[in-house]
Amino acid sequence: MRLTRDYAISDDGVVGRGLTPELAVQMKDGFKNVRWHLDLEHGVATPEKPSEHLKTYSVPLRPMLGCIATAPGRDGSTEHG
Numbered sequence: 001m002r003l004t005r006d007y008a009i010s011d012d013g014v015v016g017r018g019l020t021p022e023l024a025v026q027m028k029d030g031f032k033n034v035r036w037h038l039d040l041e042h043g044v045a046t047p048e049k050p051s052e053h054l055k056t057y058s059v060p061l062r063p064m065l066g067c068i069a070t071a072p073g074r075d076g077s078t079e080h081g
Contacts, residue, residue: 001063008036008045 012032036045044058 001065003038003040003061003063006038006040007048008038010034010036 010033012034035048037048038045038061039058040061043061045061046058047054050057
């Protein structure tokens with residue numbers, strides 16, 4: 001498996017059931033998309049618009065399939081063929 005682009009997008013947030021009432025108030029804006037620059041040559045990802053404390057932050061690239069889903073056919077059946 002290999003990467004086919006030089007960016008990725010992730011969500012920055014915590015699901016509601018994982019928050020205390022105090023933290024929920026602090027995170028009132030909910031989820032935010034974070035766009036990452038993928039440096040294919042060096043094998044790392046960095047935030048495209050990092051805050052001051054993340055300006056040197058990077059994570060190693062480890063490609064994965066991502067989300068996979070199935071859906072019923074147009075007629076509502078789940079049979080293949």
